Amino acid sequence: MRFADFPYPISTFSPRKETVWNSFWDFCCTHTKAFGQKLPKIQRLFLVNLFLFVFVFGIPAESKKQTFQPNPDDGITIIVEKGQTLSIISKTYLDDPRKWKELLKSNQIDNPNLIIPGMKLWIPKSLGKKPLADLQRFTGTTEVLKISQKQNDWAKGNIGEGLYAKDEVRTLKESEAQFVFQSGSRFEITENSHVIMERGKTDSEPDEVFLRQGRIRSLIPKSKSPNQKMFLLKTESAESVVKGTDFITEVDTAGNTTLSCYEGSVAVSAEKVTVLVNQGFATYVEKGKAPLKPFPVPNPPIPNNQ
Numbered sequence: 032m033r034f035a036d037f038p039y040p041i042s043t044f045s046p047r048k049e050t051v052w053n054s055f056w057d058f059c060c061t062h063t064k065a066f067g068q069k070l071p072k073i074q075r076l077f078l079v080n081l082f083l084f085v086f087v088f089g090i091p092a093e094s095k096k097q098t099f100q101p102n103p104d105d106g107i108t109i110i111v112e113k114g115q116t117l118s119i120i121s122k123t124y125l126d127d128p129r130k131w132k133e134l135l136k137s138n139q140i141d142n143p144n145l146i147i148p149g150m151k152l153w154i155p156k157s158l159g160k161k162p163l164a165d166l167q168r169f170t171g172t173t174e175v176l177k178i179s180q181k182q183n184d185w186a187k188g189n190i191g192e193g194l195y196a197k198d199e200v201r202t203l204k205e206s207e208a209q210f211v212f213q214s215g216s217r218f219e220i221t222e223n224s225h226v227i228m229e230r231g232k233t234d235s236e237p238d239e240v241f242l243r244q245g246r247i248r249s250l251i252p253k254s255k256s257p258n259q260k261m262f263l264l265k266t267e268s269a270e271s272v273v274k275g276t277d278f279i280t281e282v283d284t285a286g287n288t289t290l291s292c293y294e295g296s297v298a299v300s301a302e303k304v305t306v307l308v309n310q311g312f313a314t315y316v317e318k319g320k321a322p323l324k325p326f327p328v329p330n331p332p333i334p335n336n337q
Contacts, residue, residue: 106155107180113148120152126160133158162193163228163238164212171206171222175199196230202245212238216262219248229265237273239263246281249273253295268318272298278308286318291328 109124117131125134135143137155146152166175166188174185179195194200194210202208202224209219214237220226224245231238240247242264253275254261262273267286271278276295282288290299291313299306299314304321308314312325 105157106153108151108153109181111146111148111150111152115148117143117146124154124160125158130158160195161213162195163198163230164194164210164218166190166192166194166200166208166210169202169206169208172203173206173208174201174203176201194228196228198228199225200228201225212262214238214261215252217250219250221246229263231263237262239265241265242280242282243267244282244284246279248277248279250277251275251295266316268320269299269301269316269322272300276310288316288318290314290316293328 107124109120111120117134118128121131121134122128131143134152134154135141137158138153140146166173168190169188173188175188175192175194176182176185176199177195178197178199185201188200188208200208200210200220202220202222204222206222207219209217211217218226218240222245224247225243226245226247227241227243229239229241239262240249243266247264249262249264251262251273261275264271264273264280266280266282266288268282269288269290271280271290274295276292276297278290278292278294278297280288280290288301290297290308292308292310294310296307296309299308299316299322301316302319302321306314306322306325308325311327313328314322314325316322
């Protein structure tokens, strides 16, 4: 029996489909003999309708997920890299590896096993880590390189723009910029300066600024604890541990560092040697050498409270 019991017109099938249908029908009618009987007519009709549904409409695939269109102004989109787990992504972009469930929910993904290299994930601002600092003001041309957002090109800075770990800021000729950390520390960089934001290695460690080139003035609030480190300012040749002070750091084109302290004190270290630079003194660190003994400096600059 081929189409004797088939309730639909044979003309609906192409020759290829008719061949497939005949094979299916033979399977239903002959392989059941192993059970001692052929299928009753009503069961055959059920199989016919089942096969027709599968053949015409296909095997139902997993329900299509809702098309998700995140707001580009309300977060960032990343590409999952090889070796990244949800915990690693959450730690990197949300500061908490336990937030991976919230990340999946924001992307309308139910199964964590669907996260594979090459796919896109949206990191909403509401979940994302807080910026280390905000760009408060600038004059002239100030540019920002958003490494935190996987950007490779410098872009013009914007007032109020958040600066995250690894982000870089530079000023060009006749330009100045000021940014303020969440801790309240304020920094002013002059023309032709280049700084990089760094987060403390642990929750108990202070945040950092790396001065690659130029001149930066640092105004760090005093800590409640006399032993608490409030900030680290690093250069290619030295590291400055700050507890609450007003000081200026300069790095020349050869990577040498000059630090002048106008309030409080700064511990400057290089080549396993540390000198304490008190108010009214300065030190010079040649790249690859220990800091010089502190020496007197001129009068401090006038604070800019704008």
